[in-house]
Amino acid sequence: xxxxxxxxxxxxxxxxxxxxxxxxxxxxxxxxxxxxxxxxxxxxxxxxxxxxxxxxxxxxxxxxxxxxxxxxxxxxxxxxxxxxxxxxxxxxxxxxxxxxxxxxxxxxxxxxxxxxxxxxxxxxxxxxxxxxxxxxxxxxxxxxxxxxxxxxxxxxxxxxxxxxxxxxxxxxxxxxxxxxxxxxxxxxxxxxxxxxxxxxxxxxxxxxxxxxxxxxxxxxxxxxxxxxxxxxxxxxxxxxxxxxxxxxxxxxxxxxxxxxxxxxxxxx
Amino acid sequence: xxxxxxxxxxxxxxxxxxxxxxxxxxxxxxxxxxxxxxxxxxxxxxxxxxxxxxxxxxxxxxxxxxxxxxxxxxxxxxxxxxxxxxxxxxxxxxxxxxxxxxxxxxxxxxxxxxxxxxxxxxxxxxxxxxxxxxxxxxxxxxxxxxxxxxxxxxxxxxxxxxxxxxxxxxxxxxxxxxxxxxxxxxxxxxxxxxxxxxxxxxxxxxxxxxxxxxxxxxxxxxxxxxxxxxxxxxxxxxxxxxxxxxxxxxxxxxxxxxxxxxxxxxxxxxxxxxxxxxxxxxxxxxxxxxxxxxxxxxxxxxxxxxxxxxxxxxxxxxxxxxxxxxxxxxxxxxxxxxxxxxxxxxxxxxxxxxxxxxxxxxxxxxxxxxxxxxxxxxxxxxxxxxxxxxxxxxxxxxxxxxxx
Numbered sequence: 296x297x298x299x300x301x302x303x304x305x306x307x308x309x310x311x312x313x314x315x316x317x318x319x320x321x322x323x324x325x326x327x328x329x330x331x332x333x334x335x336x337x338x339x340x341x342x343x344x345x346x347x348x349x350x351x352x353x354x355x356x357x358x359x360x361x362x363x364x365x366x367x368x369x370x371x372x373x374x375x376x377x378x379x380x381x382x383x384x385x386x387x388x389x390x391x392x393x394x395x396x397x398x399x400x401x402x403x404x405x406x407x408x409x410x411x412x413x414x415x416x417x418x419x420x421x422x423x424x425x426x427x428x429x430x431x432x433x434x435x436x437x438x439x440x441x442x443x444x445x446x447x448x449x450x451x452x453x454x455x456x457x458x459x460x461x462x463x464x465x466x467x468x469x470x471x472x473x474x475x476x477x478x479x480x481x482x483x484x485x486x487x488x489x490x491x492x493x494x495x496x497x498x499x500x501x502x503x504x505x506x507x508x509x510x511x512x513x514x515x516x517x518x519x520x521x522x523x524x525x526x527x528x529x530x531x532x533x534x535x536x537x538x539x540x541x542x543x544x545x546x547x548x549x550x551x552x553x554x555x556x557x558x559x560x561x562x563x
Numbered sequence: 564x565x566x567x568x569x570x571x572x573x574x575x576x577x578x579x580x581x582x583x584x585x586x587x588x589x590x591x592x593x594x595x596x597x598x599x600x601x602x603x604x605x606x607x608x609x610x611x612x613x614x615x616x617x618x619x620x621x622x623x624x625x626x627x628x629x630x631x632x633x634x635x636x637x638x639x640x641x642x643x644x645x646x647x648x649x650x651x652x653x654x655x656x657x658x659x660x661x662x663x664x665x666x667x668x669x670x671x672x673x674x675x676x677x678x679x680x681x682x683x684x685x686x687x688x689x690x691x692x693x694x695x696x697x698x699x700x701x702x703x704x705x706x707x708x709x710x711x712x713x714x715x716x717x718x719x720x721x722x723x724x725x726x727x728x729x730x731x732x733x734x735x736x737x738x739x740x741x742x743x744x745x746x747x748x749x750x751x752x753x754x755x756x757x758x759x760x761x762x763x764x765x766x767x768x769x770x771x772x773x774x775x776x777x778x779x780x781x782x783x784x785x786x787x788x789x790x791x792x793x794x795x796x797x798x799x800x801x802x803x804x805x806x807x808x809x810x811x812x813x814x815x816x817x818x819x820x821x822x823x824x825x826x827x828x829x830x831x832x833x834x835x836x837x838x839x840x841x842x843x844x845x846x847x848x849x850x851x852x853x854x855x856x857x858x859x860x861x862x863x864x865x866x867x868x869x870x871x872x873x874x875x876x877x878x879x880x881x882x883x884x885x886x887x888x889x890x891x892x893x894x895x896x897x898x899x900x901x902x903x904x905x906x907x908x909x910x911x912x913x914x915x916x917x918x919x920x921x922x923x924x925x926x927x928x929x930x931x932x933x934x935x936x937x938x939x940x941x942x943x944x945x946x947x948x949x950x951x952x953x954x955x956x957x958x959x960x961x962x963x964x965x966x967x
Contacts, residue, residue: 350864351737351849353744354587360731373861397585401848402862426588449589451751456591474589475749 297441299390299418302341303466303501303522312518313341314559315503317394317527318551319362320345321371323538325379330548332380335389339559341503341523342390344421345380346531347373349396354423356478358528361535373399377415384416392445393417397425397433405433406440413442421445421469427460434463447471450490454497461498467522470494472506478528480507483516491520511561518563526558576765579888580846581881583853584764590744593751598766600671605773610666614774617662621695622652624659624777628785628942633912641795641935643928645915645945646782646810655918655947656778656806657688661757663774665692668755675699675754679743681708681736681802682873682920683715684947685759690724692757700724703742705734708872711955733866735875736802740850760803761880764851768880775809782942783813790940796821796931799944800923801894802838802874804883806946811892821893824883825927827869828896838867840879841887841894847878854881870899870959871919871952897926905929906949906956918947919956 296304306313316335320328328345335343346359348366355363380391393412400408400422412420419442422433427446437444443465448457451474461468470491473484484507491502504517505525517524533554537547576582584594604610618624627650631643648656661678668676676698680686686702693700702719706728709716719726732738740763747756761768761775786794797814799807801824814820829837837843840855847856849864857865857877869875886892897905902919905926910916917925924943932941949956 349862350732351741353741353850354589354748356745357731364731367863396862398848398858398864399862401853402845402858402860424585424587426584426586426591428591429583429585447588449587449592451589451592453592456588460588471589473749474751476745 297418299342299392300443300466302390306341306522307501312562313523314339314514314555314562315341315344315523315525316530316555317344317346317525319359319366319531319534320347321376322348322362322366322534323369324544325376327544327547328376329379329383330544331551332387332389332391333383334548334552335555337389339562340389340555342392342418344392344394344525344527347393347395347399349399351398352396354476356476356528358532358535359477362531365538377411381415387416390418391416393420395420395422397422400433406436409437409440409442413440417442419443419445421447423447427463430463438465445469448494450474450484450486457494457497461500464500467501467503468494468498469525470502470504470521472504472508475506477506479509479532483507483513488520511558514558515561515563530554576769578768578882578885581852581854581884582765582768584851585848585853586764586851587748589748590751594764596671600667601766601770604667604670610670614663614666618659618777622658622662623650625781626650628782628789630789631913634909637912638929638932640932640937641939641941642937643932644786644794644940644942646778646942648778648806648944648946649915649917649921649948653684653688653691654950655684655688656775656809657685657759658691659777659809660759660771660774660805661685661688661692664755664757664770665696665698668698668757669696671755673753673755675701675750676757677701677703677743677746677750677754678757678759679703679736679739680759681739681875682871682918683708683712683719683951684873684918686724686726687715687718687722689757689759690719690722693724694722701746702726703729703739703746705729705736705738707734708736708739711872712951714951714954735872737864737877744850760805761808761882762803762850762852762878768852768882771805772808772812772882775805776812778806778809778944779811779813782810786940786942793817793820794940794942796823796939796941797944798823798825798924798928798941800825800874800920800946801879801883802827802876802920803878804880806944808880808882810944811886815891822886822891823927824892824894825923826894826896827871827874827923828898829868829870831898832896835865836868837896838869838874838876839896840877841883842896849878852881854878854884855887870902871923873918873920874923895927897923901926903956903959906952915945916949916953917945918949919952921946922949
């Protein structure tokens with residue numbers, strides 16, 4: 296069992312809830328990513344999702360797209376990010392989850408991608424543009440290498456699909472709160488709690504909820520029903536603003552961790 | 564009615580190793596519904612009869628197969644025929660697909676349609692089909708293409724569609740596809756995405772190809788009537804590859820017929836300013852399909868370039884990737900300059916202004932027909948007309964004269 300799996304086992308055993316913050320990796324440079332990851336408190340954050348910049352992210356809204364484009368324009372290289380994390384992994388306490396397009400995974404071949412990510416210090420991966428039909432080989436490889444694959448359930452997923460996804464997804468299920476792209480929303484969907492309860496009854500697995508979760512109040516509401524709340528665009532928007540202001544890596548990291556502290560304060 | 568059967572197995576829609584469904588979970592329900600509905604529709608003679616009525620009485624099919632006497636004489640080689648898809652309503656082959664998919668949309672009980680467009684031809688054809696069938700229509704178009712194809716933007720709006728400029732990425736066709744996919748993520752319950760080419764996740768490559776094979780079926784009948792035999796060579800331009808798939812497919816089993824797809828070599832294959840995916844690409848995954856793509860070693864899509872907005876795409880339909888790998892079709896390319904010259908040549912010799920996309924197929928024919936004896940038959944799929952390109956071409960030619 297790796298660090299990520301142990302974390303979720305413990306969360307389930309104690310009934311504690313966690314935040315899963317998302318940051319764009321290598322943005323604006325790998326040094327900034329490392330600065331952020333070093334400051335994340337693993338007692339409040341179950342893991343950090345590190346988004347791998349991609350030229351054609353179809354599941355992402357404008358905020359994350361902007362960060363991807365800016366990182367790529369500055370010459371983002373996957374190996375440079377992996378190297379920076381590997382060199383600093385002993386100073387990073389929180390488990391790491393790579394969120395990456397299948398276009399990137401496929402290019403290196405699934406096995407090589409997972410091995411490289413694992414060697415860099417990642418504990419799992421999410422491939423948001425890959426549904427289970429095409430994900431079974433990747434899930435098997437990921438399990439073998441002990442860098443498990445987290446799959447997503449959407450509000451549009453029917454029961455049979457939900458069960459298939461749950462059987463593959465380790466160590467938790469990512470529930471996408473709404474049909475749409477990533478991005479901050481004012482309100483949580485009204486049927487969210489019902490969907491999460493239903494999914495929990497069907498699967499018995501930990502469930503973390505993402506998409507549209509932007510405020511401490513959202514985090515508190517989500518954690519009433521789910522095991523964790525995933526916040527992406529609300530964090531990346533602050534990163535975008537800090538990058539725009541030309542802040543140093545340490546300063547961007549402070550901006551991010553200050554906001555994460557506001558969010559974790561709302562955890563039950 | 565197309566004769567093949569669809570593959571409905573779980574990793575469905577494979578063309579050899581290519582194709583498949585690489586999509587976010589949120590879209591899988593809609594893709595399954597589309598697979599199911601299309602399977603029903605393709606086995607329903609009433610569906611094809613209704614489509615046929617629209618194709619003949621509304622879109623103007625069959626399109627003529629025209630013997631290009633003056634072009635043939637000028638080149639002094641093989642006999643050249645033009646399959647006149649430019650004469651269809653809206654001026655290109657795109658209407659064959661959009662009428663079919665708009666009818667499917669109604670069949671699925673959806674009321675809204677989204678589409679991407681490069682040159683604007685697919686956008687106009689989608690807006691047209693939606694107007695005649697009473698569907699709401701939103702078309703995504705890169706701002707670079709909005710600039711290059713202002714006339715088509717106006718046409719779409721006139722037809723009652725909303726044309727949404729896309730500012731992200733390279734601001735061309737691939738970015739318009741990304742934006743349409745993002746719309747679909749949120750609107751999938753009541754919206755159908757009419758993809759404009761033989762690309763994207765299964766079943767789109769099959770659906771679009773089936774709706775476009777009317778081109779090849781007519782060509783076969785027409786050339787047999789005119790010449791009493793099959794052609795020796797068929798040429799078509801390839802961006803995503805729908806007009807090429809449409810004319811090639813009915814000839815796939817006729818191995819004596821050479822099938823040649825012409826990609827955009829842009830400013831030349833030596834540099835990076837081209838869109839010749841099969842010539843320079845690698846197997847990869849993009850826009851829901853496993854195919855050949857232009858990307859870097861990290862899997863990031865490379866910038867592409869062509870003077871023809873409709874060929875400006877870093878991937879290619881998965882069935883073309885298979886025909887290429889299997890050697891059933893040949894793929895070559897023509898540069899911007901060669902296409903511009905062919906644009907002018909066909910206008911002068913035949914009184915037909917081809918679309919800049921189509922001009923790439925004409926450009927390669929110029930090289931090929933000269934080498935062939937007079938008893939060989941060549942068919943070019945004249946996939947679209949070039950009125951839309953006149954402003955851009957005159958601008959480019961002015962610029963050239965300025966440089967000289």
